[in-house]
Amino acid sequence: MRMGFVAEEIRVGFRRNFTMTIAVIVTIAASLALFGAGLMVRAQVSTMKDYWYDKVQLSIFLCGDNSQVPSCSGGAVTPAQRTAIKADLLAQAPLVEAVFYESKKQAYQRFVKQFANSAIVQNVSASALPESFRVKLSDPSQYSVIQSQFAGRPGVEQVQDQRKLLDKFFKLLSGLQTVALGIALAMLLVTVLLVVNTMRVAAFSRRREIGIMRLVGASNWYVRLPFIAEAAVSAFFGATLAGGVLVAIKHFGIDQRLAPEYQFTTFIGWNALWQIIPVVYIVGIGIAVASSALSLRRYLRV
Amino acid sequence: MIKLEGVSKTYASGAHPALQDISLDIEKGEFVFLVGSSGSGKSTLLRMMLKEERPTTGTIYVAGKDLNKLQSWKLPALRRGIGTVFQDFRLLPNKTVEQNIAFALEVIGRPRAHVKKVVPEVIELVGLEGKEKRYPDELAGGEQQRVAVARAFVNRPPLLLADEPTGNLDPTTAVGIMKLLDRINRTGTTVVMATHDSNIVDQMRKRVIQLHHGEMVRDQARGVYGYLT
Ligand SMILES: Nc1ncnc2c1ncn2[C@@H]1O[C@H](COP(=O)(O)OP(=O)(O)OP(=O)(O)O)[C@@H](O)[C@H]1O
Ligand SMILES: [Mg+2]
Numbered sequence: 001m002r003m004g005f006v007a008e009e010i011r012v013g014f015r016r017n018f019t020m021t022i023a024v025i026v027t028i029a030a031s032l033a034l035f036g037a038g039l040m041v042r043a044q045v046s047t048m049k050d051y052w053y054d055k056v057q058l059s060i061f062l063c064g065d066n067s068q069v070p071s072c073s074g075g076a077v078t079p080a081q082r083t084a085i086k087a088d089l090l091a092q093a094p095l096v097e098a099v100f101y102e103s104k105k106q107a108y109q110r111f112v113k114q115f116a117n118s119a120i121v122q123n124v125s126a127s128a129l130p131e132s133f134r135v136k137l138s139d140p141s142q143y144s145v146i147q148s149q150f151a152g153r154p155g156v157e158q159v160q161d162q163r164k165l166l167d168k169f170f171k172l173l174s175g176l177q178t179v180a181l182g183i184a185l186a187m188l189l190v191t192v193l194l195v196v197n198t199m200r201v202a203a204f205s206r207r208r209e210i211g212i213m214r215l216v217g218a219s220n221w222y223v224r225l226p227f228i229a230e231a232a233v234s235a236f237f238g239a240t241l242a243g244g245v246l247v248a249i250k251h252f253g254i255d256q257r258l259a260p261e262y263q264f265t266t267f268i269g270w271n272a273l274w275q276i277i278p279v280v281y282i283v284g285i286g287i288a289v290a291s292s293a294l295s296l297r298r299y300l301r302v
Numbered sequence: 303m304i305k306l307e308g309v310s311k312t313y314a315s316g317a318h319p320a321l322q323d324i325s326l327d328i329e330k331g332e333f334v335f336l337v338g339s340s341g342s343g344k345s346t347l348l349r350m351m352l353k354e355e356r357p358t359t360g361t362i363y364v365a366g367k368d369l370n371k372l373q374s375w376k377l378p379a380l381r382r383g384i385g386t387v388f389q390d391f392r393l394l395p396n397k398t399v400e401q402n403i404a405f406a407l408e409v410i411g412r413p414r415a416h417v418k419k420v421v422p423e424v425i426e427l428v429g430l431e432g433k434e435k436r437y438p439d440e441l442a443g444g445e446q447q448r449v450a451v452a453r454a455f456v457n458r459p460p461l462l463l464a465d466e467p468t469g470n471l472d473p474t475t476a477v478g479i480m481k482l483l484d485r486i487n488r489t490g491t492t493v494v495m496a497t498h499d500s501n502i503v504d505q506m507r508k509r510v511i512q513l514h515h516g517e518m519v520r521d522q523a524r525g526v527y528g529y530l531t
Pocket of ligand 1: 313314315316320338339340341342343344345346347
């Protein structure tokens with residue numbers, strides 16, 4: 001293989017098909033950016049899952065002054081009940097790994113912090129939020145054991161599986177991810193069609209060269225390589241643009257806007273991005289190479 | 303070099319067969335004229351020797367290989383051993399004389415040093431010294447055909463197929479090209495040339511194969527053109 005010769009052919013090909021090449025690069029960039037964004041949402045979901053599942057698994061809310069449920073008929077939880085509940089929880093080791101107590105005041109502070117930018121804070125008074133035990137289980141699926149033991153017990157207003165609440169939120173996020181990946185898939189299909197078409201036009205504009213190459217006995221790879229390499233180079237530029245978009249989303253969108261605003265949760269780190277961007281490159285270049293190789297088959301049949 | 307056994311060809315769109323039951327033998331180093339009126343099947347025969355077309359029935363051997371059985375990945379190797387020249391030159395307009403010739407070597411992966419060495423040699427052989435940097439549209443028809451012959455011969459193929467190489471040239475220029483092909487033939491290269499040029503055939507006194515409506519009607523050792531057009 002004469003690489004210098006192939007490189008020259010690619011350069012000529014780019015110049016000949018400049019507008020088409022730009023169209024291919026932009027389309028590849030847009031579809032790969034969407035694809036990468038979908039992967040980012042997915043990474044975000046799993047990061048949040050790790051974070052939250054690790055933090056809270058089960059909350060036992062204690063009776064307040066205004067609790068309506070029967071187990072709270074005796075009014076707010078007494079210090080004795082509170083101590084007994086904690087002791088019974090700790091007795092459930094090793095299923096119960098840790099127990100954290102959160103007072104009304106702590107609950108309010110956490111709430112204010114979480115919704116710092118929301119008007120909701122002004123409508124909630126410090127005493128409105130219940131005190132609770134936050135329980136960490138060694139096996140979160142054993143939730144019902146604790147549920148059956150503590151629900152309905154005097155002083156306990158409610159036993160809540162936090163994972164269930166979070167799951168709703170995660171469903172929303174994975175819906176978002178599905179939509180992003182779905183659009184990305186459609187875009188990638190458009191990319192394939194565009195690459196196929198561009199390659200046909202390029203092959204047509206070089207039909208004299210191809211005819212001579214075949215006549216003098218150039219191997220199929222020699223004929224194909226300039227086209228495939230051209231598509232791969234376009235895809236490389238497209239993937240680089242898409243990678244830039246993803247970096248911008250991470251830097252400006254997540255780090256500078258979302259993260260300061262929603263401090264109660266974590267966001268994907270740069271290492272997640274360094275895993276996604278190579279995937280974007282591989283998918284982009286892979287699709288471009290495959291579709292160009294496919295579109296040239298007809299031109300190279302002997 | 304070339305052997306045909308009972309070769310017939312009917313194009314999918316053609317009502318009549320383009321070639322019918324052709325059997326012939328061309329030895330290494332021979333010079334063969336292929337004559338016959340327009341549509342008699344000369345180009346079809348040459349294209350089949352290149353495996354650009356397949357025979358409907360019959361067998362073709364080129365350089366000892368049965369083309370029907372030749373795997374498609376071996377086709378480039380076959381074609382590297384066959385030079386081709388056409389009536390319409392088929393040069394690349396955006397490449398100079400030397401680039402056009404070098405192209406044939408570059409696309410089969412010959413090293414740069416080899417290309418640099420043999421291209422000037424073949425330019426000298428066809429008599430185009432001093433015109434290496436010209437583009438095809440800056441050359442006369444005869445000179446363009448010399449470039450095409452140089453490109454066909456630069457890889458020193460044992461077989462050269464020429465389809466009406468003088469068809470677009472005036473008689474004097476045509477003689478020049480003929481002399482060139484004759485010189486190439488003297489180096490040991492087998493030459494098969496389809497032509498309508500009776501003067502040339504009569505002058506050269508080489509083997510003549512005549513086709514008529516796809517049938518071989520004459521195979522004469524030191525023949526003449528032999529019929530009026
Ligand atoms: N690709 C094709 N498809 C269908 N029919 C074809 C094709 N090529 C040639 N033919 C037919 O085959 C017959 C032989 O054609 P061919 O081109 O071999 O003749 P030829 O002897 O080279 O003629 P000329 O001297 O005009 O070049 C003709 O009847 C022609 O119409
Ligand atoms: Mg013809």
